[in-house]
Amino acid sequence: xxKKRTLARAVSLSGTGIHSGEPARLTLKPxxxxxxxxxxxxxxxxxxxxxxxxxxxxxxxxxxxxxxPVQTVEHLLAVLYALGIxxxxxxxxxxxxxxxxxxxxALAQAVAGAGARPLSEDKVVAxxxxxxxxxxxxxxxxxxxxxxxxxxxxxxxxxxxVGAQSISLALTRRLFLEEIAPARTFGFLxxxxxxxxxxxxxxxxxxxxxxxxxxxxxxxxxxFPDEFVRHKVLDLIGDLALFGCPLLGHFTAHRAGHAxxxxxxxxxxDPPGSWAPEPAAAPRYLLD
Numbered sequence: 001x002x003k004k005r006t007l008a009r010a011v012s013l014s015g016t017g018i019h020s021g022e023p024a025r026l027t028l029k030p031x032x033x034x035x036x037x038x039x040x041x042x043x044x045x046x047x048x049x050x051x052x053x054x055x056x057x058x059x060x061x062x063x064x065x066x067x068x069p070v071q072t073v074e075h076l077l078a079v080l081y082a083l084g085i086x087x088x089x090x091x092x093x094x095x096x097x098x099x100x101x102x103x104x105x106a107l108a109q110a111v112a113g114a115g116a117r118p119l120s121e122d123k124v125v126a127x128x129x130x131x132x133x134x135x136x137x138x139x140x141x142x143x144x145x146x147x148x149x150x151x152x153x154x155x156x157x158x159x160x161x162v163g164a165q166s167i168s169l170a171l172t173r174r175l176f177l178e179e180i181a182p183a184r185t186f187g188f189l190x191x192x193x194x195x196x197x198x199x200x201x202x203x204x205x206x207x208x209x210x211x212x213x214x215x216x217x218x219x220x221x222x223x224f225p226d227e228f229v230r231h232k233v234l235d236l237i238g239d240l241a242l243f244g245c246p247l248l249g250h251f252t253a254h255r256a257g258h259a260x261x262x263x264x265x266x267x268x269x270d271p272p273g274s275w276a277p278e279p280a281a282a283p284r285y286l287l288d
Contacts, residue, residue: 002123002282006030006087008115013106015098018185018209019060019071021202024094026076028111031089034121036080040068041093050077052242052265057258059200061239071096074238074258075104079111081241082176084286087119102184102208104234108177123286126268127278128249134263139255141264146250149283151236153253155229159188161217165229171237173288180237182223183230186210189218236261243268246283247275 012027031037037047045068054065060072076097080088100106133142154166169175187201187209195201201209206219210227224230236253239261251264268274 001279002125002286003118004034004086004121004123005084005116005118006032007085007111008117011110011114013098013100013110015100015106016203016208017071017094017096018099018102018203019200020094020096022094022096024092024096024098026097027091027093028114029089029091030117031087032119033089034087034119036077036086036088036090038063038068038070038073038090038092040070040095041091042095043068047089050242050244052244052262052269055242055262057262059195059258061235061242061258061262069095072099073097074235075099076107076238077241078176078234078238079104079107079181081237081246082171082173082180082285083108083111083116084123084246085111085116086123086245087121099185099203099208102186102210103231104181108181112177123282124245125278125282125286126243126245126247126275127281128247128268128275130274132264132267132274134260134267136260136263139253139257139260141251141253141256141260143264143268144250144252146248147281149247149285150250151233151253152250153229153233153236154255155232156255157228159212160215161212162228165226167226167229167233169233171283171285173285176237176285179224180230180234183227183234184208184210184223185231186212186228189213232256240265246286248278248281248283249275 152168
């Protein structure tokens with residue numbers, strides 16, 4: 001049976017919060033707790049475990065338990081999930097995980113570079129037992145049983161630079177590092193006034209968001225022809241990490257987003273019976 005893993009050494013990174021617009025510092029510390037714990041160092045609060053029932057969504061996923069919210073956790077959680085880190089203390093100074101260049105590449109490089117060490121505690125792998133489906137406003141997300149961790153994602157935007165894009169993959173460590181983590185977040189210039197009216201995207205810039213005007217990508221070139229849907233896969237992996245352990249299942253998303261991703265996690269968790277511990281198998285990305 002695989003063992004839970006933590007980092008071999010601590011790492012720190014600094015940047016800007018894409019929504020707060022404020023400086024943010026992130027420190028990842030090895031831990032033997034067996035859980036991912038978040039601590040807001042600017043508020044001198046306690047370390048809090050991830051609670052999928054205490055997550056707010058919208059244009060990002062934010063942890064809101066314990067009175068010390070942490071915004072925009074999805075890229076970090078995707079990296080920890082894909083690189084098999086399940087025990088860590090995450091210190092956040094500034095209330096938001098930095099956005100860096102809009103992708104998870106800097107986070108993935110830091111975590112992979114720190115290395116990992118096993119703990120004595122066994123890693124729990126969850127096997128999806130029955131199909132589930134969520135639909136809302138023309139968007140959908142389904143999960144079916146599978147012997148690996150698979151994602152199929154399709155997006156549709158009435159924009160000449162995006163249009164319809166789809167991707168289907170079984171996650172591996174190399175694929176994540178080379179083809180998913182570097183995919184950047186994107187946004188439409190026409191939506192910016194409303195976002196900022198709501199107190200969002202205050203730190204967004206051409207350096208950390210792929211910006212689209214009515215006709216084109218303002219700050220190309222793209223890293224991948226289908227970079228937009230690859231970034232949606234990154235977000236989905238990060239949101240599925242809220243489940244708390246690796247999953248064996250095939251997740252199929254169509255025009256989904258953070259809200260639907262998190263609803264799928266909650267649907268798997270409640271009522272019980274949708275999944276079971278799997279002692280004899282593991283997704284491929286954990287065996288690379």
